[in-house]
Amino acid sequence: MKKRWRVVALGICMAMLTCACSTQAEKEDTSSTQQNGEKKETAEEKAEKAKQAKLDLINPAAYGNVDGLELEKGTYLSIIGKGSSETYWKTIKAGAEDAVADLNKELGYKGSDKIKVVYSGPGKSDDVDEQVSILDEELDRYPAALAIAVVDSKSCEVQFDLATMNGIPLITFDSVGNYQGIMASVMTDNAKASTEVATHMVESLGDAGQVVVIAHDSKSLTSQERVNNFIAEIQNNHPNMSVAGPYYMDQIDDIKKTIAEQQLDIVPVEGQEFDEEQQTALDDAIAQITDEDIYNYILEMNPDVKGIFATNGDTTMQALTACEGKDMKDVVIMGYDADQEEIDAMKDGRIAGMIVQNPYGMGYATVVAEARCALNMGNEANVNTGYTWVTPDNIEDRTVQDILYAEK
Known part of the structure; x- marks a missing residue:
């Protein structure tokens, strides 16, 4: 009988202990919420x-x-x-x-x-x-x-x-x-935004060195505003810096032709056309040239480049890929937009800054x-x-996270 009462008493004690622990945990959780001053957002x-x-x-x-x-x-x-x-x-x-x-x-x-x-x-x-x-x-x-x-x-x-x-x-x-x-x-106020990019580029390069400008197209007024205002800020206010380009990605056929001519070592003579054999060889060479080749060509033409300004997400990422492929990881890359690839690259410190529209x-x-x-x-x-200037230093800030692109 005594043994039975001991078992019952033990059970009651365990139940009371469990209840007390649960109550304490609830109090601690409530206290933590009150100390933080806010409840968890849904x-x-x-x-x-x-x-x-x-x-x-x-x-x-x-x-x-x-x-x-x-x-x-x-x-x-x-x-x-x-x-x-x-x-x-x-x-x-x-x-x-x-x-x-x-x-x-x-x-x-x-x-x-x-x-x-x-x-x-x-x-x-x-x-x-x-x-x-x-x-x-x-x-x-x-x-x-x-x-x-x-x-x-x-x-x-x-x-x-x-x-x-x-x-x-x-x-x-x-x-x-x-x-x-x-x-x-x-x-977006593209004139103001691209001028701000130029200012940050100057700061990053110590107000000296060559910057390459790569634009997504030559036709839209948006692209023209971004290119022209960036270049104007550099050329008008920073005499120790120079600009190469702009290189327009909707004119890649012209760039491909130039690359192919250099590969084949044939020089066009003004007013004359290539003979049939040369033209066939040229067409075949052009067909083999990729977008990656074009970006590599831009870098080869500008071996002293210190920074690259690209006017949209695609050109920003392609410029980054080309620099990494040539082990030119010290080139400062700044651009526009905030696709997931760009966000990841910025978190890794591979992109120095971007205008997030x-x-x-x-x-x-x-x-x-x-x-x-x-x-x-x-x-x-x-x-x-509006727009926001985003860098590896502020990309994790709540105010920045709220404006990063999100697909629906």
Whole structure:
């Protein structure tokens, strides 16, 4: 009997001990939360903070919300980008779709009454012909407003005239157009951003040395702004520095031809064509030249290069790959955008700095600008969607993490 009571007593003691430990753990957890002064964020709260951080970069601030935009039921908005598969363009699409979702929620539209936005872009980034074809198709749908990131500033003039004749308001985003009928431009301040890159490059190189400029295209006004302002800052204010280039990646056929001529040791004579045998050999050599060969050629032509400025994500990563392939790891590389590859390279210290634009905010503000056009509310001529200078030193900061690109 005594043995049985001992067992019962032991069980009671164990239960009390377990309960006490559990209560203590709960107290410690509660105490820890109180000491930290904040509760753990939910995924939804974190996403909402990141969204608001991007919208807060937009100036004027009115383009970061949908207040007062009472669009009609079933309104159709069209947005045409320069591409569709890259993270940058996907993030613009996500921002536009979220703006429309906010509009439908604000106005209580459901089902077929919902406002609609369609984002379209060439399968291959910067394909002028495909973008013009998409523009033709979208104009046939008579959207309430149409926004476009123009690849070639002269390629869409006929379509823009047609849009104006049919009362379709035009907005540009990412890349400004020079068409007179544009109602608003939603984009990064590329002049300011590229000048800031030049300033950081000067600091990194000690205000001396050669910088190579590699641009993603020669046609868009965005690329021209980035190139021209970067070069102007170096040439006008830093006499101990020099600039090589710019090398335009939409002119690679010319670069390939030069490389092939050097490989074959044939020199073109002005006013004369190569004979048939030479031309055949030249064509065969050109066909074998890769993008990697082009970047290697640029580095070989500039053996004293100390820094490289690249105007978008692709050119930034290709420049980095070429430098690493030639064991030129001391070359300071700075560029634009924030695809995952670039983020990883920056965390490793292989990219010194980059301008991170606000594509989510750009997509959102573009829808707001379109809505204002459809409602005849008037627009600001220029809507600045902001940017952030990101380096290996600040990339882990919460304020920076909130504005890095995220696909939806």
